[in-house]
Amino acid sequence: MFKDFKTLYEINWLYLLLIIILFWIGEINLFSAAGGSLDPWAKKQLIRFALFFPIFFLIIMVKPRVIFNFSELFLFLIVIGLIITLFFGYTGMGARRWLRLGFINLQISEFAKIFLILYLSKYFHNLDFRGHLEISKSITPMIISLLIFALVAIQPDLGTALIILVLGSSIIFFIGIRLIYPILMFFIIIGISPFLWNFLKPYQQSRIKIFLNPDLDPLGKGYHIIQSKIAIGSGGIRGNGFLGGSQSSLDFIPEKETDFVFSIFSEQFGFIGSIILLLIFLILILIPIISSIKIQNTFIKIALLGLSVKLLLEVFINIGMTIGILPVVGVALPFMSYGGSSLLSNMIICALIINFMSVDKKVKYFR
Amino acid sequence: MNSNFDSNKIIKRRSFLAILITFIFFLFLSFRLFFLQVKNGNKYKKRSKENRISTKITPSSRGDIFDRSGLLVAGTISSYSFVIYKYLNKDYKSELQKFSNTITPLELELFEDNLIKSNAYSHFFLLKDISWEQIVNFEKKKYLFSSIKILETKKRYYPNKNLSQIIGYMADSKDSIRRFPEGAFHIEKSYDLHLKGSSGKTFNEVNAYGKIVRQVSLELPLKGSDLHLTINSELQNFCQNIIPKDKKGSIVVLKVDDGSILSLNSNPTFNAQDFEDRNSIEINNFLNNSEKPMFNRAFSGFYPPGSVFKPLPALLGLEKGIIDSNSEIFCNGHSSIGSRNYYCWKKGGHGKVNLKKAIKESCDVFFYELAKKINIDDLSHLATEMGYNQKYSIGLSNSNKGLIPNKKWKRDTYDQSWYPGETLITCIGQGANQVSPLQLAVHYSSIINGGIYPKPKIIKDSPTLMLGRKIDINYQKILLNALNAVVNEPRGTANKLVRNNPSYIKIGGKTGTSQVIRIQESDREDDLYKEIQKNQLEKFKDHSVFVGYGPIENPKYIASVIIENGGSGSSLAAPLAHEVLNFVNELNV
Numbered sequence: 033m034f035k036d037f038k039t040l041y042e043i044n045w046l047y048l049l050l051i052i053i054l055f056w057i058g059e060i061n062l063f064s065a066a067g068g069s070l071d072p073w074a075k076k077q078l079i080r081f082a083l084f085f086p087i088f089f090l091i092i093m094v095k096p097r098v099i100f101n102f103s104e105l106f107l108f109l110i111v112i113g114l115i116i117t118l119f120f121g122y123t124g125m126g127a128r129r130w131l132r133l134g135f136i137n138l139q140i141s142e143f144a145k146i147f148l149i150l151y152l153s154k155y156f157h158n159l160d161f162r163g164h165l166e167i168s169k170s171i172t173p174m175i176i177s178l179l180i181f182a183l184v185a186i187q188p189d190l191g192t193a194l195i196i197l198v199l200g201s202s203i204i205f206f207i208g209i210r211l212i213y214p215i216l217m218f219f220i221i222i223g224i225s226p227f228l229w230n231f232l233k234p235y236q237q238s239r240i241k242i243f244l245n246p247d248l249d250p251l252g253k254g255y256h257i258i259q260s261k262i263a264i265g266s267g268g269i270r271g272n273g274f275l276g277g278s279q280s281s282l283d284f285i286p287e288k289e290t291d292f293v294f295s296i297f298s299e300q301f302g303f304i305g306s307i308i309l310l311l312i313f314l315i316l317i318l319i320p321i322i323s324s325i326k327i328q329n330t331f332i333k334i335a336l337l338g339l340s341v342k343l344l345l346e347v348f349i350n351i352g353m354t355i356g357i358l359p360v361v362g363v364a365l366p367f368m369s370y371g372g373s374s375l376l377s378n379m380i381i382c383a384l385i386i387n388f389m390s391v392d393k394k395v396k397y398f399r
Numbered sequence: 400m401n402s403n404f405d406s407n408k409i410i411k412r413r414s415f416l417a418i419l420i421t422f423i424f425f426l427f428l429s430f431r432l433f434f435l436q437v438k439n440g441n442k443y444k445k446r447s448k449e450n451r452i453s454t455k456i457t458p459s460s461r462g463d464i465f466d467r468s469g470l471l472v473a474g475t476i477s478s479y480s481f482v483i484y485k486y487l488n489k490d491y492k493s494e495l496q497k498f499s500n501t502i503t504p505l506e507l508e509l510f511e512d513n514l515i516k517s518n519a520y521s522h523f524f525l526l527k528d529i530s531w532e533q534i535v536n537f538e539k540k541k542y543l544f545s546s547i548k549i550l551e552t553k554k555r556y557y558p559n560k561n562l563s564q565i566i567g568y569m570a571d572s573k574d575s576i577r578r579f580p581e582g583a584f585h586i587e588k589s590y591d592l593h594l595k596g597s598s599g600k601t602f603n604e605v606n607a608y609g610k611i612v613r614q615v616s617l618e619l620p621l622k623g624s625d626l627h628l629t630i631n632s633e634l635q636n637f638c639q640n641i642i643p644k645d646k647k648g649s650i651v652v653l654k655v656d657d658g659s660i661l662s663l664n665s666n667p668t669f670n671a672q673d674f675e676d677r678n679s680i681e682i683n684n685f686l687n688n689s690e691k692p693m694f695n696r697a698f699s700g701f702y703p704p705g706s707v708f709k710p711l712p713a714l715l716g717l718e719k720g721i722i723d724s725n726s727e728i729f730c731n732g733h734s735s736i737g738s739r740n741y742y743c744w745k746k747g748g749h750g751k752v753n754l755k756k757a758i759k760e761s762c763d764v765f766f767y768e769l770a771k772k773i774n775i776d777d778l779s780h781l782a783t784e785m786g787y788n789q790k791y792s793i794g795l796s797n798s799n800k801g802l803i804p805n806k807k808w809k810r811d812t813y814d815q816s817w818y819p820g821e822t823l824i825t826c827i828g829q830g831a832n833q834v835s836p837l838q839l840a841v842h843y844s845s846i847i848n849g850g851i852y853p854k855p856k857i858i859k860d861s862p863t864l865m866l867g868r869k870i871d872i873n874y875q876k877i878l879l880n881a882l883n884a885v886v887n888e889p890r891g892t893a894n895k896l897v898r899n900n901p902s903y904i905k906i907g908g909k910t911g912t913s914q915v916i917r918i919q920e921s922d923r924e925d926d927l928y929k930e931i932q933k934n935q936l937e938k939f940k941d942h943s944v945f946v947g948y949g950p951i952e953n954p955k956y957i958a959s960v961i962i963e964n965g966g967s968g969s970s971l972a973a974p975l976a977h978e979v980l981n982f983v984n985e986l987n988v
Contacts, residue, residue, distance in 0.1 A: 067486070071516045162406055206417070208409035265435040265443025303436040307429060314425050318418060325414050333410060337417060348424045355431045 034093045043092065043390045044323075050316055051367065051382050055081060057309065058293070058368040064275050065288050065296045073289045073370045080372050084379050091383035096391055097398045099384070100154055100331050107151040107176075113140040114183040121187075129187050130373075139373035141184045141192045145199060146380055148180055149338035152203045157331035165209045173204060190236055191361030195345050202341050203334060240359050260292055260354045263299040264306075271302025289370040291362055294354045313347045313366075320385045328396040332388045339381050455603065458579045459596030460553060462623035464566060464586065466632040467661070467859060467988060472562050473587070473671075478554040479529050481537070481547060482522035483514070488546035495525075498547055502537050503529075522550055528676065555580075555587075557671045559632055561639040564665050564695045565857065567796065568674035583674075585695075586626065586857070589794040596623030627859035629659035631988045634979075641975055642666040648962035649696035650975065652983055653840040655954050657863045658853030660793070661988060662979075663837070665696040698791070698798045701833035702961055705911030705968065706761045706892075707946045708828030710846060710878050712769055713754055715781050717874045721772045724877050727753045734767035734823070741767050741823050744912075758881035759891045761910065763827050770826035775817055778825065779805035784868055786841035786852065787834055793857045801838060804831040829914050839946045840959035843908075846882075847954045849875050883907040883951055893945070893973045903981040907954070908947025910968030913961070915939050940964035945972035949980040956983045 062074040113131060117140050121128035130137040152173050159169060177200025185193035205214055229237065263277065277299035288296050298306045317340045324336035343366055350365040352358035364374035435443065464473035481498075485491050499505040505525060517523045525547070526533075534549060555569050567585025579598070582591035599620030638650040642664065652662040669692040673681040685692050694700065716722040732748035733740045743749065743763040749756065757765035782788050782803035790800040802808065804825060806817040824830035834842075837855060845852040850870035853863045885891040885908060892910045896903075915938070943965030948954040958976040965971040 067521075069516055164409065165406075206410055206413045208406055208413065261435060262443050262447050264432070265439055266447035267436055268440035268444060269437055298432070298436070303432055303440075306432050306436070310425055310428060310432075314421065317421055321414055321417055321421070325411055328407065330407075330410075333407075337410075337414060340421075341417065344421055344424065348428065351428050355428070355435060357427070357431055 033095060033098050035095055037093075039390060040093075043386050044319065047316070047319055047382070047386055047389070050312060051379075054312055054316070054367045057297070057312075060274070061293055061297045061300075061368060062289060062370055064277065064300060065293065068275050077370055077375065080375055081379075084376050087376070088379045088383045091380060092387050094387065096329075096332060096388060099150065099387075100157075100398055103147070103150040103154040106147040110140060110144045110147045111180065111183070114144060114180070117141075118183065118187065129189055136372060138376075139371075141187070141189055141196070142373040142377040143380075144180050144184065145192075145196055145342050146339070146377060146384070148177060148196060149199060149203065149342065150335055150384075151176065152200065153331045153334035153338060156203070156207045156334055157329070160330075163208075165204070165207050167209065167213060170204045170209055173200060177201070188233060188236075189362065190232070191349070191363045194361075195342070195349070195363065198345060199338060199342055203338050206334060206337050239361070256287075256292070256360055257353075257356050260295040261356050263295040264355060267299040267302040267306075269303045271298070271300050271305055274300055276300055290364060291350070291360070291369070292354055293365055293368045293370070294351050297368070298354075310351075313343070316382075317344045317347070320389060323389045326393045327388075327391065328394055329391065329398070330396075331398075332391055336385060336388050339385055342381060343378075455601045457599040457601055457620045458553065459598045459620035460622045461555065461596065462594040462625045464594075464626045464628065466562070466628050466630050466635075467659075468631060468633075469627075470559075470632050472557070472559050472628065472630075472632060473566050474556045474558070475553050476556040478527065478552050479534060480527045480550050480552060481525040481529060481533075482550040483525055483547050484522055485514075485517070485546060491546045494544055494546055498525075498544060501540060501543070503533055522548070524550075528554075555675045557675065559636070560670045560672070561635050561664070561668065562628075562630065562632065563671035564668050564697075565628070565630060565663055565795065566671060568671040570674070585795045586628070588796060590626055590858075594623040594626060596621045629654070629661060629857050629859050630663065631661050631983075631986065634662045634983055634986060634988070635664065637982050638662045638664045638979055639666065639668070641978055642962065643971075646962050646965060646971075647690060647696065648960070648965065649700055649836040650979060651697050651836045651840045651959045652979060653837075653844055653855060653957040653959070654988075655844055655847055655948070655957060656853070658841075658844065658855045659859070660837075660855055660857050661956070661983060663695070663697045663857070665694070665700070667692040669693055695795065695797070696836065696961070696963075698793075698795060698835050698837045700961070701799065701801045701835050702942055702944070702963075703830065703832045703913045704828040704834045704839060705913040705942075705944050706763075706828055707839060707909045707911035707944050707968070708832060708834070709758055709761070709766055709826070710882065710909065711782055711785060711787075711842070712766055712773060712778060712826040713758065713878060713881075714785070714846075714870065714874060715773060715778055716754075716769045717877065718781075718871070719773075719777070722754060722769060724754055727751050728765055728768045730762050730764035732764070734764045736771070736820050736823070739820060741820070754877065755881040755884060758878075758909065759884040759888060761885075761892050766826045767823045770823045771819065773822055773826065775822045775825065776805045776807075778822075779803045779808075785845045785850070786867070787838050789838070789841075789866075791837065791841070791855050793855055795857070799835070801835055802831060802833040828911060836959045836961050839944075839961075840957045843946050843948060843957050843959070846870075846875060846878055847948060847957070879907065882909055882948075885909055886947070887951070892969050893947075895969065896973055896977045899974070900977060900981075903977055904949045904984045905951040906947045906949035906977060906980050907951050908945055908973070908976060910973055911944030911946075912967045913942035913944050915941055915964070937964050941966060943970060943972040944968045945976045947973070947976040947980055949984060956980055958983070 059074050059078060062077055063070060066073055117128060117131045121131050129139050129141065131140055155173055161169070177197060181193045181197045184196055201214070266272070277296060297309065320336040320340045324333045327333045327336070346363055346366055349358055349361065349363045353360050364371055366378040367375070460475050463471055463475070466472050483491060483495065488494055495505065495507060499507060503526065514523055537549065557563065557566060565585060567587040568583060569580045569587055570583035572579060572581045582588040582594065587594070597620065600618040601614060602616045603614055634652060638652065642648050642650060646666065648666055650662060650664045651660065653659070654661055667690050669685040670681070673685070730743055730749040730752045732746055733742045735741065744761065748764065749760055749762045752762045752765045756762065779788070788801060788803045790798055792798065809815055809817045821830060825832060841852065841855055845867050849872060850867050851865050852867045854866050856863070886893045886896050886906055888894065893908060941964070943962040944960070945968050946957065946959045948957045958979045960972040960976045962971050962975070
């Protein structure tokens, strides 16, 4: 079930190092978000990281074949978990998103992203087709993606649900469906979006309206966006220095430890710091995509692409909303936002990426 | 057409597309950051200095609680504390030292750890509930301190200690999202939603140093709703004081017509204000005291009721046609099943006994003979209809249901079948019976109300709900006639009440003596019983029980009294109940 310990030498150490650096940047940022205190966030997040590390290591050491074999089972368990969450989940901020498992609350939808990617990768691996993918072969994956989308959307957690839908579609795109279909889909969605509008909850509608014009409600719902932009903008080129962010420290930024961590960071470290952080994320996303190109095994190839797209989407949406180019949806910034489920799911993803990147690139099928 | 086209090549092309999209996304973010931070950085810097709105959550003020006559029994008052904002002075530690030396001594080492960990921008409590002298003293030397301030907070105020067992108290929320205190016990807990209101928000414009320049907008907090209790404070105080200080016990006073609880006492008791003041020494004392002052005996204390239980088997006997008002038995001091004897409290026996005499003089043998013809399941069922065996959810914590045993209970609990002898013991109110003082009062209310009785309530304007089922008016008359005789006729077990206080209100009722330990039947026979009782350790003495009602012609109030280890019902509980009924009748609530 596990790889030989010697294979540890062959893993991508640069990738591991980047993750640890990123996590520590996040720690420092949570420390400053609390006004220069380990409590209530930085210490707890560090303890979580330490607790999750054995899981991280274990996933690196598992043979990819084992993950491949259990992919359907994992997704099945996730679907069960999502259904249980709907009925028995822990309600917070108006949505049933968390499942209380003993001493921790898990946001199952975070993990749904990972296992949907693995499941779809396996599905296409087993198809073993040539040329472009027939549209008929993409129906099952689409139904599965829509099912998970629906289970998450009715929690309601539209942000996560849309990410799941985009992940599912992007894998179908990678595997080689003719480009005409995604283009067609795009126009259909644009066409029916006025009708979809009516399905949104009032608070979701108002978030989008206010995103388009934050000054509609400067003290209410537009407040998040305005204050976040002021914080980031006031950071200037060099930033206000460590613990020097007055906007964030004076409690202007709501949810500064979760959705708006980037604002805290950017106010302190300015444009230069932000670009360095963006570069770290960029490398973290590009390494697996590039190394997937040479890999012959379809499962691993697609999984690496899907997992990178997951990171890309979260980084883009989270930072995008703090700088006012996307509406506010609850999406965490990987390794920076405070929260156990997000940290654990991103550690699992990076462990999978490290694991998959170290396989023998020429082997097409599992033995 | 592309059937031989390697699908891996397509994936490869699409991967390059993904790389391209990633770059575009990141460039997009970078350009936007450039626009915000480099191009417009100065504009935002200015905005961040000039225009800053800070949001502060204002807690709502909690609803007040009043007693029956409109007297405040739980309110909210201002409390002032010394707090420190660390961010206002980097060298706050030396400022604290200075404060400790000049204004008031602080035990700095006690909270130093927590202070270091605390958020620099929010207040940290140094000393709560400070006096006016301390405030004046501080105001005079205010110029010495830059980070220490006086903060006004609201706190709960409980003027009457005797209502602590009803109102309960508040505690800090365990939920970290709701930072304000919430009701933690009794009425404060069960009516928390009703009392708490909703918090408001203040939006303040502050300058670069965090000082408030002006208030921009205000969302007012909504005060919680008030609550009016059925309790009469004056009666509550009277009852609390009348229970001997060294005895544990409880008094419940119930209004007959609507089930209002006028008084609900338990001794010993605690002081809710100590919980509000976070007075840890007192709180620990309350929580760990072996006398259990946190425990409200009125509805959480369960006892075998003793003879006050007898009207229930009597009613069952009448309804089943086993006895009528003329049925007589001969009491020679004991009754037997097989070889086993069951004794009357009166050694020589009562002679010829009918139902009225059996209740008036509390003859046990009459009820033993009746019990031989009773099915225990019928008794248990009737008990539930008539107020026992029920948990009254009146909004107080830890209320319970008690027990009137039946065959199923015996099987489930001991895996044994029911013995006929147990019915005998049950019918005189001993054995496995477990009833609370509140249930006793409710049961007597059911008799006085003719079977359909109001559910007890503690909130004044809550609707009166009716429970029970109608009983034959003739049976009711027989029972009340007997209960009146207990107090008002010679040889009644509580007849000395009339003799001791002839000027008091005329009442009816029933005495009871609840056995704490079972005496061997043979011991009782050789008249050692009373001797044993006299020499018993305090904790093995019988509980004294009395349930009474008055005025006798048209009963308006019921008083149920239990004094633990108080001896016989007539000796202690009955005189207390008489005092209480006389007092409440004069109050005319």
